[in-house]
Amino acid sequence: MSEENIKKKTIEDKLTTIKYNCSSKPHLAADEQKCRNCENRCCTYICPAGVYSYDENQNIINVEYENCLECGACRIACPYNAIGWEYPRAGHGVIYKQS
Amino acid sequence: MEDTEVQKFDVIVVGAGPSGVSAALAAKRGGAKTLLIERSSYAGAKNMIGGAVFLTALKEIFPDSWEQAPFERYINKHTWSLLTDNSSVDISCDFPGAKKSASIYRSKFDLWLVEKAKEEGVYFAPSTLVLNLLVKEGFICGVQTELEEIHSDVVILADGVNSLLARQIGLRKEYKPKDTVLSVKETIKLSRETIEERFCLKGSSKGGAARNFIGGLGLKDAPFGLGFMYTYDDCLSLGLGLSIEDLIKYKLNPSDLLEKLKEHPVVSPLIQGGELVEYSAHLIPEGGYKKLPKLYKNGVLVAGDAAGFVNGIHFEGTNYALISGKYAGETAAYAIKIKDYSKKTLKLYKKKLENSFILKDLKSYKNVMENLYSRTNSLMNYYPAFASDFFKIFCGANCVAKRDEFRGLFVRFIKQRSLRELFYDIKTFLGCVFGVLK
Numbered sequence: 001m002s003e004e005n006i007k008k009k010t011i012e013d014k015l016t017t018i019k020y021n022c023s024s025k026p027h028l029a030a031d032e033q034k035c036r037n038c039e040n041r042c043c044t045y046i047c048p049a050g051v052y053s054y055d056e057n058q059n060i061i062n063v064e065y066e067n068c069l070e071c072g073a074c075r076i077a078c079p080y081n082a083i084g085w086e087y088p089r090a091g092h093g094v095i096y097k098q099s
Numbered sequence: 100m101e102d103t104e105v106q107k108f109d110v111i112v113v114g115a116g117p118s119g120v121s122a123a124l125a126a127k128r129g130g131a132k133t134l135l136i137e138r139s140s141y142a143g144a145k146n147m148i149g150g151a152v153f154l155t156a157l158k159e160i161f162p163d164s165w166e167q168a169p170f171e172r173y174i175n176k177h178t179w180s181l182l183t184d185n186s187s188v189d190i191s192c193d194f195p196g197a198k199k200s201a202s203i204y205r206s207k208f209d210l211w212l213v214e215k216a217k218e219e220g221v222y223f224a225p226s227t228l229v230l231n232l233l234v235k236e237g238f239i240c241g242v243q244t245e246l247e248e249i250h251s252d253v254v255i256l257a258d259g260v261n262s263l264l265a266r267q268i269g270l271r272k273e274y275k276p277k278d279t280v281l282s283v284k285e286t287i288k289l290s291r292e293t294i295e296e297r298f299c300l301k302g303s304s305k306g307g308a309a310r311n312f313i314g315g316l317g318l319k320d321a322p323f324g325l326g327f328m329y330t331y332d333d334c335l336s337l338g339l340g341l342s343i344e345d346l347i348k349y350k351l352n353p354s355d356l357l358e359k360l361k362e363h364p365v366v367s368p369l370i371q372g373g374e375l376v377e378y379s380a381h382l383i384p385e386g387g388y389k390k391l392p393k394l395y396k397n398g399v400l401v402a403g404d405a406a407g408f409v410n411g412i413h414f415e416g417t418n419y420a421l422i423s424g425k426y427a428g429e430t431a432a433y434a435i436k437i438k439d440y441s442k443k444t445l446k447l448y449k450k451k452l453e454n455s456f457i458l459k460d461l462k463s464y465k466n467v468m469e470n471l472y473s474r475t476n477s478l479m480n481y482y483p484a485f486a487s488d489f490f491k492i493f494c495g496a497n498c499v500a501k502r503d504e505f506r507g508l509f510v511r512f513i514k515q516r517s518l519r520e521l522f523y524d525i526k527t528f529l530g531c532v533f534g535v536l537k
Contacts, residue, residue: 008362011354014285014378021140042347048283048354048380070145071380072261073281073353076274077343087263090245091140091226097206098286098334099147099379 011050015067022066023092027085028074030061034082043074043083069094108134108222109435110428111242111251113229113264115142116205117152117417118403119257120212121160121424122431123221126255129432133221134249135213136242138228143209145259147284147381149414150174150309150329150336151200152208156418160425161215168211170201171331172307176298180365181483182315187365188486195303202307202329202336229258232268232399238440239268239398252440253431254399257424260382262405270401271392276343277472278386280324280411283353284338285361287373291333297369298330307331314483315363316356320349321479323472326360327414328369337361337370340383340411342472353380385411388465394452395430395445402427410460411468419457426451463535470527470534477524485512 028051035041036059043052049067052074054060070093075085087093110126112119115137123135139145151174157165175198178191217223232254233241241250256265260279265271295301298308312326322345329336339357346353360366384390384407394401402408408419430448434440452458471478488511491497492504 008358009354009375011352014354014375017375017377018379040347042350045350045352046281046343046346048281048352050352050354069380070261071281072382073279073343073380075261076279076382077276077347085261087138087228090138090228093139093145095139095144096147096377096379097144098204098377099206099284 011048015049018069019095019097020066021092021095023088025089026063026065027088027093028063028065028068029084030063031080031082031084032060034080035061038080038082040079042077042079046077047074106247106249108132108249108251110134110253110255110431111136111249112255112257112428113242114256114258114403114405115213115223115225116146116209116257116259116403116420117212118405118420118424119255120209120216121421122255122257122402122428124160124216124219125425125428126431126435127216127219127221127428129429129436131432131435134224134251135216135221136224136227136229136244137213138226140226141206141210142213142225143204143206146205146209147282147379148203148205148417149282149284149327149338149340150202151414152203153200153415153418154198156421160421164215168201168203169207170203170305171334172202172300172305173198174200174202174307174309174329175303176300176306176308178308178310180310180312181486182312182363182365183483183487184315184317185364186487186491187315188483188490195306202331204331229264232264234268237397239396252398253434253445255424255427255431256399256401256405257403257420257427258405260384260404262401265392265401265405268396268399270394270396270399271405271407274384274386274390276347278384278390279343280340280383280385281343281346281353281380282338282340282383283357283380284336284378285357285375286331286377286379287335287337287370288333288376289335289370289373293372294330294333294335300330312360312363312366314479315365316359316479318349319480321475322346322349322351322356323475323479324356326366328366334376335370335373337366345475383411383416384409385468387411387468388458388461391461394449395442397442397445398440400427400430400445400448408457408461410464412464415460422455423452423457426455463537466534467531470531474524474527477520481516
């Protein structure tokens with residue numbers, strides 16, 4: 001095993017280690033209007049799973065709710081209360097095994 | 100649910116973490132018919148811990164069986180490290196065989212807790228999401244799940260840091276970024292031999308170590324945060340707790356910061372050759388005493404992380420969860436016995452908390468986090484660098500007169516550090532100490 005095994009992982013690399021039972025129904029929603037006018041969009045960098053990304057062409061926030069770790073950081077961080085945040089349906093979402 | 104016939108319980112506990120299980124057990128032991136609800140398909144699946152559960156509290160809940168819990172290693176050795184970009188100044192303590200805390204995986208530990216509760220007759224409903232609480236004539240009287248209404252005389256909310264339910268019924272306000280820490284963690288697999296060698300654990304039965312890292316993220320504007328590392332049987336956990344306010348302010352990504360810590364010359368040899376087996380993230384409520392919610396209302400109590408019972412300085416949280424859960428369960432059982440579920444009776448819960456270490460500690464520590472946060476730069480950058488410079492002289496044998504070296508250090512200290520900053524550092528330090536002791 002080399003040092004590279006553990007070093008320099010991207011969020012995408014890290015998310016491959018996590019098991020999910022994805023729900024077809026999103027449990028997160030970004031308010032298009034509020035997000036359009038947001039100057040900072042801190043959700044795009046604060047989320048430990050990189051769920052939120054800004055699409056400049058369409059001028060919207062993309063929400064990859066399937067990757068959500070259900071921590072709630074985005075909800076606390078958003079200054080405009082623009083993120084609809086619920087728990088995934090029962091039995092769905094992230095399934096930690098060694099955390 | 101295991102007994103589908105029964106739709107009315109004395110007590111319903113929402114959330115099967117340490118606090119919820121402890122609450123359900125105390126209620127059941129007090130004679131109440133108790134249902135424990137968990138939204139994931141098995142307990143622990145949504146949970147993450149830096150590393151260790153505190154065993155004095157666990158013993159109080161399970162006096163006979165606590166040693167059978169799925170512990171990985173007993174954390175008898177603790178090291179705090181002040182990091183600069185390329186050095187570390189450490190302070191360490193070692194209590195061989197002390198068994199005051201143990202590293203655990205939540206998926207195994209929480210499952211064990213739930214099994215113990217089931218053995219004692221608590222009904223358990225996994226894969227059950229509570230959407231709302233039922234209210235009748237100003238009293239909480241049950242829960243609305245995705246599928247059905249379930250009634251009870253008392254509901255205990257142990258639904259964790261995000262507690263949507265406590266906010267729904269006005270027990271608690273939304274936390275602010277300043278009051279909340281985001282913790283990101285990696286579980287890293289190594290061989291048992293490698294871990295025992297790197298942390299000097301050979302020959303001790305299930306002995307383990309924890310390390311904390313202050314600074315070392317290589318940033319001028321460093322966020323308020325603390326790195327942590329725990330030994331498991333054949334894994335290490337390595338994580339970072341970071342102020343959400345600072346992540347926002349400095350536009351930082353928590354995963355990138357963890358990568359920086361992993362690359363630190365003192366940290367990287369510890370994890371070298373390891374394989375990432377799981378990445379995780381969780382919030383920690385660190386608002387403390389000033390942000391305490393209302394702890395009870397007619398027919399409802401709130402315990403554990405949902406109530407914000409955490410002492411970040413000492414990494415205490417699981418002990419608060421277990422003991423606050425116990426008090427909530429005991430109070431609920433008493434209310435059932437005297438058939439009064441009003442806030443007048445449930446106030447007993449707050450009394451129990453006030454008489455215990457939980458609210459005593461939270462009260463005496465109420466300014467500590469805020470004070471330390473106000474000195475972020477001193478803690479994360481300045482003093483680690485100063486300590487490093489001091490020991491570079493002390494241990495360096497640099498063939499320069501010590502008097503010149505120490506004088507230089509002293510002059511730099513006075514010059515670089517304005518008296519104003521120094522004054523606030525000392526004032527904050529003394530404020531923290533006297534706040535706790537007075």
